[in-house]
Amino acid sequence: MGNGNSLPTKRKRDPKGTRERLIKAAIELFTTVGFHASTTPLIAERAGIAEGTIYRHFDSKEHLLNEIFRAAVRLLAAQIQEAGKLREFPDRLHAISATWVEIARANPPLIRLVFLTDLGGLLDSNSEAARESILNELEKLMVEGKAAGHVRAGSARIWADVWLRLVILVLERSASGDWPPDHPAPQQVLSSAWSAIASATR
């Protein structure tokens, strides 16, 4: 729907941004129609560049995907690090989910790429490791949360996964616009996610 550009017949030079436009077009397509349906002619057209130009910037379509993916993961993982600086365990989880939700609203494709698009078999080992790192970081947090008596008995890894899945639900709906900032659902689900992993402290 409406990409504002309109350079008909003779596009030739936009002083800067070929690579940026390529990445933007690719991430949008990958996260909407999927990797296979994002053909190189389509990506090029959406980016307003020639098909061959893709290969000046990336070795292959898979390489393009992996580079974009890792950049996205890095951004999200950085938020976990940042939250680690807070004192209280629940505050950390809040901080992470809050920032991620903001990102989901500001940049839905990024969230979709990392959490919603099925990239099975397309990610290289570096990318898989990057993806793992998110769960690993969350797991570390959960270990500390357990030590502080906040988290249920059971594997910290599992609670990291449980919490993440419910957060992803929130991100998904936030990214789609179904749950705008003033909607009550995000808070409800995040609170529910907390209940899912919290120890039944009295």
Added chain:
Amino acid sequence: MGNGNSLPTKRKRDPKGTRERLIKAAIELFTTVGFHASTTPLIAERAGIAEGTIYRHFDSKEHLLNEIFRAAVRLLAAQIQEAGKLREFPDRLHAISATWVEIARANPPLIRLVFLTDLGGLLDSNSEAARESILNELEKLMVEGKAAGHVRAGSARIWADVWLRLVILVLERSASGDWPPDHPAPQQVLSSAWSAIASATR
């Protein structure tokens, strides 16, 4: 390698079974390597039939996928209906998850097809409706659960989704064999799923 000859050395006739074998091969491939990587030559080879034979039974590869998908959904949805006959709300949820976990262990591809494989853009409207029906049925259950004071405040639909996502986590690990029947994690996560949606009633 073309053995153009015709020495029926191998399999030739299973009077009943061409269609079954085709479906089995397709579901296994779709859920392991994905729809695009499941090429018709590959499906045919795995099913032990000729490529052209696929089109005796299904109009297209997408049609094949959709038929299989709907059959799988129907099976799972039936368990919800079945559980609806039980009196107590929590028992119903237990019954559903328990049966699904059994299915996941007995027939991992089926569970993968419905819950784990990304089929974005490949499902027709009938199939999408079938998929929706699972959430719709769960939602109905949640409505009743709310009426009985078991479920948190908030949209029943949301709690259906929350509960389902955590159950899917269990199904995923059960289907993969990571969590065998005697593993404690399934019970922990299912209990966690209940906490996620349960009202804090005493």
Added chain:
Amino acid sequence: MGNGNSLPTKRKRDPKGTRERLIKAAIELFTTVGFHASTTPLIAERAGIAEGTIYRHFDSKEHLLNEIFRAAVRLLAAQIQEAGKLREFPDRLHAISATWVEIARANPPLIRLVFLTDLGGLLDSNSEAARESILNELEKLMVEGKAAGHVRAGSARIWADVWLRLVILVLERSASGDWPPDHPAPQQVLSSAWSAIASATR
């Protein structure tokens, strides 16, 4: 030069011969315009088949080349074997060159493929071995020729190569039609080839 076929607009089925026509078209193109200029669309068009059909018969363009090449080499090598049955050394060489010249006249592309077309880097190890086998067989002959006092001092391998190069000159001109059967040059050059390797017997 004029492939006599003429099935316009709607070619569809020629009861037999797809593979044969493909091979014929390929060998003609490889030996006239070269491997790189023999594009798959061109080969297909010349063979009167669809481009994709090439790949039902051969894994790749290189595979196609190698299969054709080896078949051609086998044919030529067989003539050396055959000649080995003759008693006298000079008769053997005569027999080989005579048969090869016949082949060159009857099937110029075959000779071109083996001896004239530059296939550097395109042949797989099997094909290279096949090509070597021609020189190896000739070398064996030369060893016997030396033992019988017919061949000059020096490495038998070298005299095999020397003799072959001059025979190739004859084959080249015979294949091109420059030297028809009644032309004196072939005999002159073959006699010259003999002088090149013959010991200065008194």
Added chain:
Amino acid sequence: MGNGNSLPTKRKRDPKGTRERLIKAAIELFTTVGFHASTTPLIAERAGIAEGTIYRHFDSKEHLLNEIFRAAVRLLAAQIQEAGKLREFPDRLHAISATWVEIARANPPLIRLVFLTDLGGLLDSNSEAARESILNELEKLMVEGKAAGHVRAGSARIWADVWLRLVILVLERSASGDWPPDHPAPQQVLSSAWSAIASATR
């Protein structure tokens, strides 16, 4: 304005030499990997210049090939002229082959380009004429050799070709390093080449 940045970390200026380096890189690549595999990115990289710079010096890749080829042929043809000054016919042939062998050892790519690399279809008419000129010059020599009773009966053109082919064998092996200066084979083959074309006088 030069290039905006300015960290002359690498090579930058060989005031004289861009064209030379380009030619050197091209001839090496053409004669080792072939014309098609000698891509412009590769040539440019090997020459240490930018891809676009090739087109400052040559209209096209084919043009580049042809210019190089003609320069090489001119060098070799000059040796024939030079040898023409000698009195005796056999000395002339000796002189030519000796100089060429030296060139083959000093500059293998040059010899490969003219005699060994298959350039079918890539040479323009000027280049073809240049290539012909070598045979023409040799033919003239052979005509004189016949007049002096040194050369066999038959077309002088043919004996030029016969002699050349065996000399090429020597050049090939000398260029590859298989036959170093002290190896006996070159003399044997050159003597054999002489036998191939010499009249059976005496």
Added chain:
DNA sequence: TATGAATGAGTTTTCATTCAT
């Protein structure tokens, strides 16, 4: 019903060449 050779549109990728700087 089953076959499998044949199809041809479509895919990713390469590369000689151009042109604004």
Added chain:
DNA sequence: TATGAATGAAAACTCATTCAT
């Protein structure tokens, strides 16, 4: 003169689908 990002036509190859048998 030199650069190198951008181009776009063309290459090899794949695969869902058709159809004569």
